[in-house]
Amino acid sequence: MFFKYKVAWLSGVLILMMFPLTHPLYSAWWDKSDVPLPRGAEQVFQETRNISGTEFVLKHYAVSQDAKEVSDFFRAKLPALDWKEKELLKEMEQMPNLKIPDSLKDIMAWNSIFEKDGEMVMINFLPQGAIQDGRTRFTIARGKMDAKKGHRAQDDFIPRLSGRPKIDIAPVYPDAALISLSENPGFMQATYFAKNNIEEVGEFYKNKMFDYGWSLTEEKPLKKLASGEVDLSKLCPDCPKDRKAQEALKPVDIVLAEFDFSNQEGDTCIVALTDSGPKEAMGGILKNTTTILVQYEKAGK
Amino acid sequence: MFTYFHDHKFKYEKGQLAPVYIIVLVIVIIMAMFTVNLSKVAMIKTDTANAADAGALATGAIMANVFNSVAVQNSLMMTAYWSAYMSIALSFTIVLIGLVMAYSYASTALVSGTSAEATSFCPSSCAAASAAYIATGLSLTASEKLADISIAIVAIGIAITAASIAQHYIYLSIRRMAKKGRSSAIRNGHGFVFSNSGIGSKLKAGSSPSDVSDTLKKNGYRDSYVDFLDGIGDNNYYSYSWEDGQKDISGRSHSVDSNVQTEDVNDFVLKVAVLPSLAESALLLASGLLVDSASLELAEASGVYAFANGELAGACPQTPCCPPTPPTAACCAACIALAASAQLELPAGIAGNAAAITSGILAFAFLVSALAGLLPLPTIPSSGEWDDLLFFDCWVSDIEHDHFVRVDTKQTHQGADLGLWRTSYPDTASYAKVDFSGSGSIDPPNPRYGSDIKEVDDN
Numbered sequence: 001m002f003f004k005y006k007v008a009w010l011s012g013v014l015i016l017m018m019f020p021l022t023h024p025l026y027s028a029w030w031d032k033s034d035v036p037l038p039r040g041a042e043q044v045f046q047e048t049r050n051i052s053g054t055e056f057v058l059k060h061y062a063v064s065q066d067a068k069e070v071s072d073f074f075r076a077k078l079p080a081l082d083w084k085e086k087e088l089l090k091e092m093e094q095m096p097n098l099k100i101p102d103s104l105k106d107i108m109a110w111n112s113i114f115e116k117d118g119e120m121v122m123i124n125f126l127p128q129g130a131i132q133d134g135r136t137r138f139t140i141a142r143g144k145m146d147a148k149k150g151h152r153a154q155d156d157f158i159p160r161l162s163g164r165p166k167i168d169i170a171p172v173y174p175d176a177a178l179i180s181l182s183e184n185p186g187f188m189q190a191t192y193f194a195k196n197n198i199e200e201v202g203e204f205y206k207n208k209m210f211d212y213g214w215s216l217t218e219e220k221p222l223k224k225l226a227s228g229e230v231d232l233s234k235l236c237p238d239c240p241k242d243r244k245a246q247e248a249l250k251p252v253d254i255v256l257a258e259f260d261f262s263n264q265e266g267d268t269c270i271v272a273l274t275d276s277g278p279k280e281a282m283g284g285i286l287k288n289t290t291t292i293l294v295q296y297e298k299a300g301k
Numbered sequence: 302m303f304t305y306f307h308d309h310k311f312k313y314e315k316g317q318l319a320p321v322y323i324i325v326l327v328i329v330i331i332m333a334m335f336t337v338n339l340s341k342v343a344m345i346k347t348d349t350a351n352a353a354d355a356g357a358l359a360t361g362a363i364m365a366n367v368f369n370s371v372a373v374q375n376s377l378m379m380t381a382y383w384s385a386y387m388s389i390a391l392s393f394t395i396v397l398i399g400l401v402m403a404y405s406y407a408s409t410a411l412v413s414g415t416s417a418e419a420t421s422f423c424p425s426s427c428a429a430a431s432a433a434y435i436a437t438g439l440s441l442t443a444s445e446k447l448a449d450i451s452i453a454i455v456a457i458g459i460a461i462t463a464a465s466i467a468q469h470y471i472y473l474s475i476r477r478m479a480k481k482g483r484s485s486a487i488r489n490g491h492g493f494v495f496s497n498s499g500i501g502s503k504l505k506a507g508s509s510p511s512d513v514s515d516t517l518k519k520n521g522y523r524d525s526y527v528d529f530l531d532g533i534g535d536n537n538y539y540s541y542s543w544e545d546g547q548k549d550i551s552g553r554s555h556s557v558d559s560n561v562q563t564e565d566v567n568d569f570v571l572k573v574a575v576l577p578s579l580a581e582s583a584l585l586l587a588s589g590l591l592v593d594s595a596s597l598e599l600a601e602a603s604g605v606y607a608f609a610n611g612e613l614a615g616a617c618p619q620t621p622c623c624p625p626t627p628p629t630a631a632c633c634a635a636c637i638a639l640a641a642s643a644q645l646e647l648p649a650g651i652a653g654n655a656a657a658i659t660s661g662i663l664a665f666a667f668l669v670s671a672l673a674g675l676l677p678l679p680t681i682p683s684s685g686e687w688d689d690l691l692f693f694d695c696w697v698s699d700i701e702h703d704h705f706v707r708v709d710t711k712q713t714h715q716g717a718d719l720g721l722w723r724t725s726y727p728d729t730a731s732y733a734k735v736d737f738s739g740s741g742s743i744d745p746p747n748p749r750y751g752s753d754i755k756e757v758d759d760n
Binding site: 045047053056091092111126133137158184225226232238239240249253270289291295297 | 377380381383384385386387388390391392394395396397399401404449452453455456457459460462463464466467470471474575576577579580582583584586587588590591594659660662663665667669670672673674676691744745
């Protein structure tokens with residue numbers, strides 16, 4: 001009798017455990033494994049980032065096969081799993097008067113974009129031989145494009161990185177969006193995007209860093225760098241040369257400021273600020289914005 | 302007694318060898334003194350050789366560690382570039398997909414608009430209205446798509462600015478670490494030279510009496526020597542001199558020199574993206590402005606198409622009363638008037654639509670150049686100044702350094718005046734050369750630098 005109940009009870013638990021795997025409601029969860037990987041692909045790191053208004057999970061891999069082999073692998077495997085390839089390069093090549101540089105064409109030929117049920121998988125490669133250790137680096141980005149969303153707010157486009165620094169080393173400017181993060185023992189570097197001008201952000205850090213035990217050791221004055229020093233005609237031979245294009249090419253400058261802090265332990269923290277980009281851009285939406293870099297280094301690192 | 306001596310003096314034979322013994326004794330004493338002197342010189346030589354070897358190996362080992370740390374940090378810099386490049390390249394891809402889509406809408410709108418214009422005569426105004434309707438919708442959709450794309454381009458600009466600054470500061474951190482490491486290597490090298498030079502055993506214990514004012518006399522005490530060691534920095538050359546003997550009595554002077562040489566770690570070679578970051582910003586700004594302008598042109602074209610569509614739609618129900626030739630009924634005249642008005646309007650829409658396509662293609666070209674500009678191709682020498690920020694630093698390609706350390710040391714000891722005998726010692730010098738290249742490399746990062754003595758003096 002007892003044995004019979006036990007079997008029934010165990011079967012019930014087993015069915016409950018299997019539920020997520022069998023129920024169609026959970027098929028999305030199951031679907032996550034439907035992008036196969038080439039043999040020996042090693043995932044190096046993973047991040048979740050907002051790209052052009054869509055949240056993408058980026059998984060970065062290294063593999064011993066060359067880019068063409070890896071690219072061929074995905075092009076052979078994914079269509080069999082109902083992924084439909086979007087041939088961006090072909091579509092671009094059909095456009096009149098558009099010259100794609102050969103260096104880019106090679107890379108774009110390996111890169112691939114697949115779509116299925118409103119979801120997009122993009123496989124991008126680092127240029128072959130860029131890192132000379134004989135391994136190919138590629139990234140699989142996966143995100144669900146919301147076609148119904150329509151016209152979106154500017155904030156939706158900030159290239160926000162999900163997460164936050166593990167160590168609370170410096171204040172974060174109110175409502176600043178995290179753009180990049182690099183953390184290692186004794187080292188932390190984060191960049192943020194803030195919707196305020198460089199002077200106000202600078203004042204914030206000069207005042208608030210004190211609360212975190214930092215004292216200002218050096219303040220580098222505002223410095224301006226201008227694109228006028230860059231000869232685009234030499235650097236960008238494939239750039240369009242006609243009148244309309246030349247009119248669109250305007251000089252760009254960025255302003256930089258740096259504040260160096262240290263604490264009693266001898267640790268250092270640099271706060272570097274730049275205004276985020278050309279003021280003329282898109283009706284001046286970058287006019288009062290600042291890119292903030294916070295870099296912490298432990299003493300004796 | 303005198304008589305006895307007088308009688309036997311020529312027969313006395315004892316003590317005949319005494320002068321010989323005396324001569325031999327003098328020679329032995331001279332040889333002994335010479336030997337003592339020689340052994341002292343040999344001891345000094347051993348000390349200098351040990352000091353040079355120890356100093357060179359210590360400096361080499363630390364320099365190897367410095368280069369290993371640079372290799373490890375460089376690997377992190379590469380990973381950061383990888384992450385930044387991929388997310389920016391993906392953003393570009395999405396923007397390019399959007400532009401292709403907008404281009405396709407705008408092109409179809411242009412075809413429809415042209416078709417509407419071609420058929421905007423009264424008998425075919427229904428077909429023209431339908432074409433103008435399609436052109437209205439498509440150009441509006443393309444315009445909205447382009448408005449989103451222009452913001453997405455701004456977002457790419459934000460990501461590039463943040464990434465280039467982040468990369469630059471990782472690079473500056475590597476530079477600082479390498480410079481600090483070299484200073485530490487030189488400091489430690491001197492420390493090992495002096496510690497192995499045998500100075501400690503030659504100095505008096507404790508600190509010098511307060512009434513000793515002469516620096517050389519003060520240096521004859523170990524506490525002064527410890528202070529000297531603590532004060533060693535990263536100069537190539539340091540010397541410690543002291544004088545022995547009691548205070549107020551002139552003693553023998555001594556000095557030990559240390560010269561640690563390894564090249565600076567100032568000359569970095571950076572792998573940078575094809576285009577400097579400011580050029581990237583300029584290209585993105587240009588493409589953004591063109592996309593913006595295309596979006597406005599399409600919005601205006603859409604308005605024109607919509608207006609023409611209204612007129613053609615008004616003309617459409619009246620087409621049945623309008624036989625091909627000649628127009629008779631009043632309703633036909635209205636149809637003709639509406640269609641003619643639409644025909645006058647439509648070229649403006651078509652021109653705007655076409656201009657938008659041209660702007661879009663130019664924006665494409667700038668975007669493609671900006672994307673190609675992110676690829677890591679050239680290497681540049683870098684001094685670490687802020688101006689380097691003009692470039693998008695990918696990673697450190699090399700540090701110009703011969704991976705050698707050379708340590709020279711010299712000891713000078715004044716001889717003693719022993720009355721009949723005055724000792725003197727020649728200046729004794731030694732050197733050692735260490736190669737710390739091992740099998741390490743900066744790019745690709747391989748932290749396997751290791752130190753190995755390559756050369757010592759043969760004297």
